[in-house]
Structures are given as structure tokens and as C-alpha cells.
Amino acid sequence: MPAESPLTRHRIDACFLGPYGENDGLLEKLVVEFLRDHVYWRRNFHPEDPPAISTEASRHPDYLAFESRMRRELHQLSAALKRSVPFHSPRYMGHMVSDLLLPGLVAQILTLPYNPNNVSEDSAPVTVDMEVQVGLQLAQMVGYPHDPLQPDCAFGHLTSGGTLANYQALRLALALKAFPVALRAAGVPDLVLPEDDWAAFNLHPGAGTQLLDQWQRWLAGQSSTLRNQWRRRVQEARIEHLGLVEFFARHPTLRVPLVLAPVTAHYSWSKGLKLLGLGRAQMHLLPENGMRLDVDALETILERCQRERQPVLLSVAVLGTTEYGTFDPVDRMLEARERASAAGLGHSVHVDAAWGGYLATVFRNEDGSLRSRAEIARGYNAFPNEEVYSAIAALADTDSITIDPHKLGYLPFGTGAFVCRDHRVTALLSEEADYVFTGAASKSYLERYRGLGQFIPEGSKSGANAAAVFVTHRVLPLNHLHFGRLTRQTILAAEAFHQRATRFAADNQDCVAALVPFQPDSNLVCLALNPRGNGRIAAANAFVRGLHDDMRADPRHPLQLKQFFGSMTTLRAEALGEVEMRRICDALGLDSATLDGEEGNDRIVILRHTLMNPYLIDHENGISYIDLYFEYLQERVRQRLGTIRPGDSSASV
Structure with missing residues (x-):
């Protein structure tokens, strides 16, 4: 995989709190700075107004009791949240979520105390x-x-x-x-309207937009009285006013699209x-x-x-x-x-x-x-x-x-x-x-x-x-020189993952058939697995579900016991088509005839890896979490199949 320049890496390093909380000082400094700035804004809105909360309030028993209850609940919340899925970690390769960008995180925290409601400028002028x-x-x-x-x-x-x-x-x-169709029904004059309801209902969107523009210009040229009359007349003929049932009843040559x-x-x-x-x-x-x-x-x-x-x-x-x-x-x-x-x-x-x-x-x-x-x-x-x-x-x-x-x-x-x-x-x-x-x-x-x-x-x-x-x-403007540096990292990671998956398949062909079912288009890579010698889809699915159980969040147990986090999806015949389904079954050694109508056995269960984290390949420390993941997966596969080889030590990762 091509190495990234130090300049590129350092730009990305400033983007996140970091897998280890490396940028905690930056985040804390920004949050405190803008919280204070918000407080100063409140104090200077009308400085002649006296403080509504007295300086002695913080010593009152009721105040102290409320603070105590609040602290207790917040500590309990903080403790409970430690059972959250560690999206920030390069060990997480599951669903479509990762660490948050610092600019967005701080901007949201900064804005929350102002509580703007974006329904209109009256409640959110900024x-x-x-x-x-x-x-x-x-x-x-x-x-x-x-x-x-x-x-x-x-x-x-x-x-x-x-x-x-x-x-x-x-x-x-x-x-x-x-x-x-509403314009035709209303009988708007001076517009070049389609010849019938079918033609009106099936205009190209560009032609429909041009017709809307012509209507607006025609309406703008009418007197106030006529404008209101024609606007009401067209409005009453629209599908949004009539509802689906009445609209199609009035236009019987049309069908629901x-x-x-x-x-x-x-x-x-x-x-x-x-x-x-x-x-x-x-x-x-x-x-x-x-x-x-x-x-x-x-x-x-x-x-x-x-x-x-x-x-x-x-x-x-x-x-x-x-x-x-x-x-x-x-x-x-x-x-x-x-x-x-x-x-x-x-x-x-x-x-x-x-x-x-x-x-x-x-x-x-x-x-x-x-x-x-x-x-x-x-x-x-x-x-x-x-x-x-x-x-x-x-x-x-x-x-x-x-x-x-x-x-x-x-x-x-x-x-x-x-x-x-x-x-x-x-x-x-x-x-x-x-x-x-x-x-x-x-x-x-x-x-x-x-x-x-x-x-x-x-x-x-x-x-x-x-x-x-x-x-x-x-x-981070939305071009290749700025935000694109982040997305570039994820694509490079996907390519490295694909290469490593190919090597994993070769290294473990004695015990398992492994296949990336199709060339990844983006930064999401799937992996299909089947124990060597097994031809039944139900057994292959049970095997992959077991691997997924090893890699899914379970709030009943400490998440730190998990080495990696992944997700799973399925390959279905109605999505792939018979030819593709047969190709994948043959490559895995599965008998496609064992696909049946029983729930869970009418598809092939596969592992899915979403490669969003920009630190999957840690250049700073010379660590590839992709390599570590495949070492871990090899160990889990062989443990489940009872084929541990000398030197398999990824359990200590």
C-alpha cells in the first residue's frame, strides 16, 4: 500500500479526538473556550439586568440536594455509556459509523446552549x-x-x-x-400544456420544471385579484390537495406510478x-x-x-x-x-x-x-x-x-x-x-x-x-485536497484489506474456503467463509454466525474482552441471480441445492467490514490493524474447527 506523507498524516491527526484520546487537550481547550464565550454572551446581552440566581443559592440545602442528584445520575449515565460500542477504535470494523470529526463535534457542543430551532429564521437566525x-x-x-x-x-x-x-x-x-395535470385540469390559459393527462403526467422532469417556471412567470404578470383566483384554482386541482384517491378518480386514464x-x-x-x-x-x-x-x-x-x-x-x-x-x-x-x-x-x-x-x-x-x-x-x-x-x-x-x-x-x-x-x-x-x-x-x-x-x-x-x-x-472543504484525504484513507484501507483477505484464503485453505464475493467498489469489504469439506449452507451459516458472535457487541460482558468488532450480512439468490449464486457456492464448496425455504437457510451469511477508521493502518507506530484482524480471524476459525497450528498466537492481540 502506498505510504502517506507526514504532512498528510498530520493533517488527519488533527481531525479526531483519536483512538487513544490523543487530542483530549485540544477538545477540552475548545469546549471550555467556547463555553466561557457563551457565558459572556449571556452576561452582556443586557448587562443592566441583575443576576436572577443569587450568589448564596449554591449554598442552599435544596440547591445542594439537586446538585447531588444530578451528579449521581450523570455518573450513572457515564458509567452506563462505558458499555457503548467503541466506534472510535481501529478494532471496530462493523457498521457505518466511526469517530466524530472534531470540527463537527465542537460546533455542535458550542451551538447546543443557544438551542436554535431550524424551522425558520425567527427561531434560528444564524x-x-x-x-x-x-x-x-x-x-x-x-x-x-x-x-x-x-x-x-x-x-x-x-x-x-x-x-x-x-x-x-x-x-x-x-x-x-x-x-x-393540475394545470390542465384548472384550464390555465396562455401556457403550452401537454395534449392529454397521460402526456402531462409523464413529462421529463426538466420539461416539468420548465412548465412550472412558465406558470410562475405567467402568474406574476396577473393582477392581484386574478393571481389569487388562479393560484387557488390550480391549488385545488393538485394531488396534494385532492389526495391520491380523488386525484386518480378525476383522471381515470392515469394509474398510480x-x-x-x-x-x-x-x-x-x-x-x-x-x-x-x-x-x-x-x-x-x-x-x-x-x-x-x-x-x-x-x-x-x-x-x-x-x-x-x-x-x-x-x-x-x-x-x-x-x-x-x-x-x-x-x-x-x-x-x-x-x-x-x-x-x-x-x-x-x-x-x-x-x-x-x-x-x-x-x-x-x-x-x-x-x-x-x-x-x-x-x-x-x-x-x-x-x-x-x-x-x-x-x-x-x-x-x-x-x-x-x-x-x-x-x-x-x-x-x-x-x-x-x-x-x-x-x-x-x-x-x-x-x-x-x-x-x-x-x-x-x-x-x-x-x-x-x-x-x-x-x-x-x-x-x-x-x-x-x-x-x-x-x-475540510469537499474536494480531494481536503475532505478527500479522509476518504482516500478508507479506500486505501479497503484495498489493503482485500489483498490481506486473499492471503488469508491461501494461508488457510487447508481448513476453510474463504472468498471476497465481489470486487469492492468502495470502503466496504465482505468475506464469505465455509469449513473445508462442508457442502451444506445451513452449516456454513452457523459457522459464520459463530464467528460474528465473537465480534459483536454484547452489553452483558465487558467490551474490552472483545478483540475486534464486525458485522454480518447475507447473499440472497434474488439479489445475486442464479449464475452469481452458483459461482459463489462453487468457490466455497457449497451445494446450492441446500438453499431451502427455511428461515436463515435461503441465503449465505457472510462477514461485512466497514473500513471507515483512518487509523486502520497506524503509520506512527508501524501497526496494521488489518493484519491483526486477520491473525485474530485465523485463530478464531481454527479454534472453532479444532485445527490450531503451532505458532498461532493471535489470542494475545
Whole structure:
């Protein structure tokens, strides 16, 4: 693996509290400094006001009793939290979480005493602007227009997580899809409207946005009285006003649209369809090809939908699946959408990049332009392959995207994000009439979104989270020279892990078959294992589950007894396809005929490793936790199989 320069390492070393708490002095100094600063702010708000709490209060028995109870509960909380999962440690390779970046952690702690509520500027005059700016920062990272002076500038906001961001994508796509139908139903004059409801409901999102823009301009030119009349008339014809049942009853030639998603899609899509009232039955899962969405299958279903006059709401690409970290072919999905739109089946394309979104930092120059594949590839063994590069490069042409700063952004939980490519469409989400506005100036863009609550699913929300993300992106801009240094470390770790897994398989072939099922696209690597000589999938699964038990957090026992922490996932025939499933079974020596309908035995259980920690390879001390992990795994495998060899000593790691 290529060595990192001391300068690069030291920049990263300042980013975190550290696996050993090495930066405790820095964190303490910052927290104390800004806590004092907050206190001074309170004292100087109106210094003529006398202190409401007397100096003698701290000596009163009731005060002392309250302090005692508070200390007792806080000590108990602190003790209980010691049973928490050690996400900060390089020994943790489990789920999509790691240590927190210091800028975000301190910014959140600093902001919490001010308690801003980002529902509007009235309750968060500072952090609402920060949240809107975060949307622009993320837009630049993925290649969306990010200059508020541009009429088609992107817009983004924070959410509690990727689930709510995906719901917002559904909500926006449906609003845009149904709006042209409402314009026709209202009989708006002077606009060039589609010839019938089918054509109106199936416009390309770009054409739908242009029609919305024309409507806004036409409305702005009317008298106040007419403007209110036409706004009300269109509003009463919209799907958001009528509801799904009445809308489709009034437009009997239309059917409820489908959502096309890969079989590996997160269950949040099912949740979103239920919440929106479309129903889980409208979700059509597409098969995989090489652990990426099968575009041929997508083309087939789009052709069938066009032939059967079945509308499509949006197709979903996943950039970093939860189980495997693989990237769907965003570029080819966009090409399929354009062909379908030309045939009269327009629909949106959304990217669920909750996991992989921040990997785009490696692909961006400081000015936001896209780096060449050759530039990026220097210093890696295989990253990025053509498919990964093409998928990232195509993000700029999608309609919306989900990104989770609380995953690969190393930020506190509660910081998911939704970004749409063209902010003009958010007028359709507003709880209040928002049809007439000007995007001609940067100020008007920011002013518009200071009433953030009317555009987003949530109401009250923490401004401290917005501060955490905004400050982090300012300290570590989202390009390859800054934030990209962190993501680079994780990719290098994944490549080193993959190489070490190959060596592990060769070293232990006498007792176990080991296989990385597919080349990793990102910083998540899976490992399939089967005891040598076993052909039954149930037995292989029991073996891997036993290994996982050795590496999962168990609050009943001290976590320090655990050497490493990992997670597991499964390989399913409906996701892989028969050919891929047979390939993996054959490589592991498993009889695919032993896949049965019994719960747990209709899939292959595998170990999953999320390689987020930038200190997995500790250059300072010459330690590779990846090597230590595979030594530990070898020892656990051989202990379970009763084939301990002389020299196996990883139990002391």
C-alpha cells in the first residue's frame, strides 16, 4: 500500500479526538473556550439586568440536594455509556459509523446552549442560513449547480437520516409529476400544456420544471385579484390537495406510478411508499448484475410500462449499498431514462448515496470540477474502476440525491441530507403559496429558504446539527485536497484489506474456503467463509454466525474482552441471480441445492467490514490493524474447527 506523507498524516491527526484520546487537550481547550464565550454572551446581552440566581443559592440545602442528584445520575449515565460500542477504535470494523470529526463535534457542543430551532429564521437566525449553505456545499460535491445567482441552482437540507431524505425524494417527484395535470385540469390559459393527462403526467422532469417556471412567470404578470383566483384554482386541482384517491378518480386514464429500485435498496423506500400513500405494491424491485442494478432489466420494465401505459415515478440508483458498498450504474440508468422519456415515459432519477456520497470528494477539484480517472487512480491499486468513475461523474445529471453526513461524513447522528438539482421545484412542496419569487439575486435565494419548515417534512429541528455540518465542510472543504484525504484513507484501507483477505484464503485453505464475493467498489469489504469439506449452507451459516458472535457487541460482558468488532450480512439468490449464486457456492464448496425455504437457510451469511477508521493502518507506530484482524480471524476459525497450528498466537492481540 502506498505510504502517506507526514504532512498528510498530520493533517488527519488533527481531525479526531483519536483512538487513544490523543487530542483530549485540544477538545477540552475548545469546549471550555467556547463555553466561557457563551457565558459572556449571556452576561452582556443586557448587562443592566441583575443576576436572577443569587450568589448564596449554591449554598442552599435544596440547591445542594439537586446538585447531588444530578451528579449521581450523570455518573450513572457515564458509567452506563462505558458499555457503548467503541466506534472510535481501529478494532471496530462493523457498521457505518466511526469517530466524530472534531470540527463537527465542537460546533455542535458550542451551538447546543443557544438551542436554535431550524424551522425558520425567527427561531434560528444564524443556523438556518448554515443549513441552506450545507445544501449548496453538498450540491457542489456531486456536481449540481451551486451558485444561488443561477435560476436553476440546487437546494438541499438536513434530515434526521437517509430514510427521511428518501421520503423527501418521493414527495418531490410525485409533486412535480402531478403538477402539469393540475394545470390542465384548472384550464390555465396562455401556457403550452401537454395534449392529454397521460402526456402531462409523464413529462421529463426538466420539461416539468420548465412548465412550472412558465406558470410562475405567467402568474406574476396577473393582477392581484386574478393571481389569487388562479393560484387557488390550480391549488385545488393538485394531488396534494385532492389526495391520491380523488386525484386518480378525476383522471381515470392515469394509474398510480411505480418506483423502480434495485433489489438491494434500503427498506426506507418501502417505508416511504407507505407513508406517501402510494403503497408497497407500487415498488418494483430490479435484479442485480455483478452486484449492480441490471440496466437491461430496467430497460425491459420501462418498455413494458410504456407499452401498458403504466407511469413511473422515479428510478432509484444506490451509490454504496448498505450490505456490500457497491455502486449502481447511474450513467446507464440516466441513459435509460432519456430513452424512456423520448418515448413518452418521463420520470425522475434519484440516487440513494447515503453511504457513498462523500466518496465524491476524491473526484472533485477545489473549484468543483471533475478530476480525470487517471488523476484519481494514482496511488491506488484498482480504484476507481470505470463503472465507479462513470457512476460518480453522472451524479451531476440526476434529479435528486440522498447523502448522510452522519455516515462517511464522520458527523453526529441526526445529520442526513436531501439535495435536489433544481431548487425551483421546491415551490411545489411549500405549505404556503410559493409560486411567485425571484431567483435573480443570491439574497432572495437565502431569504426564501429562511422559512425552511414550509419546504421540508420536519418541523422543529436542531440548528446545532446544521452548525456541525457547516463548520466541518468549511474546515475540510469537499474536494480531494481536503475532505478527500479522509476518504482516500478508507479506500486505501479497503484495498489493503482485500489483498490481506486473499492471503488469508491461501494461508488457510487447508481448513476453510474463504472468498471476497465481489470486487469492492468502495470502503466496504465482505468475506464469505465455509469449513473445508462442508457442502451444506445451513452449516456454513452457523459457522459464520459463530464467528460474528465473537465480534459483536454484547452489553452483558465487558467490551474490552472483545478483540475486534464486525458485522454480518447475507447473499440472497434474488439479489445475486442464479449464475452469481452458483459461482459463489462453487468457490466455497457449497451445494446450492441446500438453499431451502427455511428461515436463515435461503441465503449465505457472510462477514461485512466497514473500513471507515483512518487509523486502520497506524503509520506512527508501524501497526496494521488489518493484519491483526486477520491473525485474530485465523485463530478464531481454527479454534472453532479444532485445527490450531503451532505458532498461532493471535489470542494475545
